[in-house]
Amino acid sequence: MDIINNLVKNLGDGIAAGIYGALGQGLAADILIMVIAAIAVFAVASGGFAGLTYAERKIVARIQDRVGPNQAGPYGILQPIADAVKLFTKEDTTPAEADFWVYNLAPIIVAVFATLTFTVVPFAPGVVGTNLNIGAFYIIAIGSASTIAILMAGWGSNNKYSLLGAFRTVAQLVGYEVPMLLNMLPVIMLTGSMSLVDIIERQAGWNGSWGLPFIVILPLSGLAFLISGIAEAGRSPFDLLEAESEIVAGFHVEYSGMKFGLIMMGEYMNALGVAVMFSVLFLGGYAGPILPPYLWLVLKAFGVFLVLMWLRGTLPRVRIDQLLNMNWKFFVPLSVVNLILVMILGKVFVSDPALFKANGGILIQPLAQALIMGASSFVLLMIALAIVTRRVRKDRMAEARILLQRRETNQQIAASVH
Amino acid sequence: MTVAQIVFILLTIVGLGAAFLVVTTRNLFHAALYLIASFFAVSGFYVLLEAGFFAAVQFLVYIGAISILFIFATMLTRTVRGMVPRNSQWQAALFIAVVLFVAMVVMFSPISFSLPTRSDRTFGGVDWQFAEVLGKPGVLRSVPDSSILDFGRALSDLNQYGIALLLSGVLLLIGMIGAIWVARERKPREILAERARMAAEEASEAARQSVGTKIPDVVVAHDSHH
Known part of the structure; x- marks a missing residue:
């Protein structure tokens, strides 16, 4: 069992x-090992990419009552x-008329910085590209670079649809x-560390205490993280950057x-990075019973990705004003508020002996x-939803009143004409 | 020469070269991109200085936020490509830059320019460090590090940087409230009143101008042609 696990x-x-x-021990050997490790991380990420394109097309097709790819190989697996x-x-x-260097560099930067996320993801105990003590923060920082790459693509293409896509990108x-x-x-805060390995170990339980995945302890944070992660990855229903029906393909029209x-x-x-991050931060990463750790992470990440596909297959695209209102006002x-709540409750009720x-x-x-x-999360969510519902209803009623008034005026005008 | 020194020289070349191109290139969008390259090199310096957290902060704040704001503003200006950026205050800017540079050199001169070559460098727990990684077996392992904990304790300790942290938080809050106030939704009546006030101000300004030195129309046209 140990052999399989490790x-x-x-x-x-x-x-x-x-x-x-x-x-022999030396510079050449070290560099070779690092290159092999980097290629291994890249292979995992790009292998996941290849598999997921197929899985997504097949599953979304099934959701929408189509067949999906079925010509290349059995069930279209090739x-x-x-x-x-x-x-x-x-x-x-x-x-x-494109800006040659900017236009041609943009795809490389997009791909490179997307791959860099995987360098800090722990795939199994001891199997991690590098265990940064600021792992979670590093991922947010690296993620911000993709915005620049998309801006470069949108501006470098010298195409109005591309530029519009890039503008939307910044806002989103x-x-x-x-x-x-x-x-x-x-x-x-509950872990007391930004290292992804520590976060997973905390959920797996340590120092004699047994742990729970954070999605159970922090359901509201988990949900909000997943939704904002989907928006951050620019996937449906937040795929405004490349809304086919509005701006052709957005920032990558010309590519x-x-x-x-x-x-x-x-x-x-x-x-995939969002799915993996969600499984690491909220689902316990590689921690899990019976199955070997690396299989657990793959299973969890795929499960999260399945939710992403499900959303893509069923939800219509949101409008840009709805998107921004939902972000900044909700x-x-x-x-x-949730953060402050967790701050107070997490300080009073501690489950980790070390903390x-x-x-x-x-x-x-x-x-x-x-x-x-x-x-407490549930109560907070209910209060927030109640406030939003009331506010939206008030807005709608006001709108309806204006429409009603306008109709009455029109009727009066029509009556006076006759 | 150690690996760290080679990396330092490369980063310096990239950072200074990009910074030079920022001020010499005629294309505003390219200037913003060169600025990002320069920020990236500075982030690399933080890594060399064993401050992984600040490298990430540099990346997030300067590349991820400020540069994007620059690019966005650049793209919103109408004719980016044909535009020739000109600075009418370049003499004053040059003077201040030279003074600041001299001050900086004087400040840092007692420190030798060679990098520390401690054998136990952990680079703020950042494992992508050559000096630490090279020469030790096994790349796949973790480095326990407490610098980030010390940093957090120093920030939350009122005797150290707690007050400064709180004050900067208040400053940011004031900035945010100011932004919301500037971009607030105004009633049509308010907008009309504001326009009337601005028109009155312009009119009084014009009246003052015409009373003072008279500028011939020909010269104004000639100037705007440049």
């Missing part, structure tokens, strides 16, 4: 030992390979970064061939903490 770690250690044996071949053989174009991505960060903070492929890859990796205030020893408070079992936190 399969990936032992494989990595074995490769490292082999290289040291062949080249479709990603066919897509890749097609992308590589397409003509690589640059518009005559910059806005939703705020609730994403605010909902990551409760997790960091063809593998440059388009790179942008597509970057977007999928951003979405998510941000709610997240701030208890450091800060004091009342030591309780994780289940009791989950009950207290979950109940």
Whole structure:
């Protein structure tokens, strides 16, 4: 059992030992090992990309009562390979009036920064690109670079649809970064660390205490994080950056061939990154019973991605004003209030013995903490929804009154004419 | 030369080169992109200085927020490509820049320019460090680090930086309230009153101008042609 559980770690250690044996301890061997590790992380991410394009097309097709890809191989399973071949053989174009360097650099930056997210994700105990002590913060910081790449693509293409897509991007991505960060903070506070490994270990339970995934303890944060993460990845129903029916394809109208492929890859990796981050922060990452750890993370991430596909297959696109109102007038205030609530409750009721020893408070079992936190989240959400419902109804009634008045005026005019 | 020194030299070249291009390039959008490259190099310096957290903050705040604001403002200006940015205050700007540069050199001169070559460098727990990673077996492992904890304690301690943190929070809040006030929804009556006031001010300004030095129309036209 131990062999299976530590399969990936032992494989990595074995490769490292082999290289040291062949080249001796030194700079060359170290650089070779780092390159191999980087390629391994990239292979996991891009393998996930290839598999998810197929899975998404098939599952969304099933949701919408279609068949999906079914020609390449049995059940169309070779479709990603066919897509890749097609992308590589397409003509690589640059518009005559485009800004050459900006236009051609943008897809590379999108793909690179989307992949960089995976360098801090722990796939199994001991299997992590680098265990940064600021892992969660690093991911937010890296994620902000994709906004610049999309701006470069939109402006460099020298196309009005691209530019419109880029404008929408700024409003959306910059806005939703705020609730994403605010909902990551409760997790960091309850863990007492920004390292993703520590966050997972905390959920798996440590120092004799048993843990719970944070989605049970912080349901409201989890939900808000997932929604703002979907908006941050620019996926349906928040796919305003590339709304096909409004601005053709948004910022990547002018891209063809593998440059388009790179942008597509970057977007999928951003979405996959959100799914992985949600499973790490709120679902306990690789922690789980019976199955080996690396399988657990894959299962959880795929489960989250399934929710993303489900939303894509069923929900219509939101309007830009709805999107921004929802962010600034609903998510941000709610997240701030939730944060303050978690701050107070997390200080009083502590379930982690290590934090208890450091800060004091009342030591309780994780289940009791989950009950207290979950109940307070639920009450908060209900209050927020009640306020929003009342406000929206008031607006609607006012609108209806104006319409009614206008109709009456029109009728009066019509009557006076006759 | 150590690996860290090579990295330092590369970062310096990128940072200074990009900063030079920011002020010399004629294209505003390109200038903003070069500024990002320069910020990126500064972020790299933070990594070299064992401050991983500040590298991430530099990235998030300067690249992720401020630069995007610059680019956005640039894109909203009408003819970005044909425009030739000209600064009418370049003499004053040059003077202040030289003074600040001299002050900076004087301030930092006692410190030697060579990088510390401690063997136990952890670079703020950042594992992508050559000096630490190279020469030790196994890349896949974690580095326990407490610098970020110390930083957090210093910020929350009222005897150290707690007051400064609170004050900066209040400052940001004031800024936010000001922004909301400027962008608030105004009633049509208020807008009309404001326009009337501005028109009156313009009129009085024009009256004052005509009373004072008279500028011939020909010269004004010539100036605007430039």
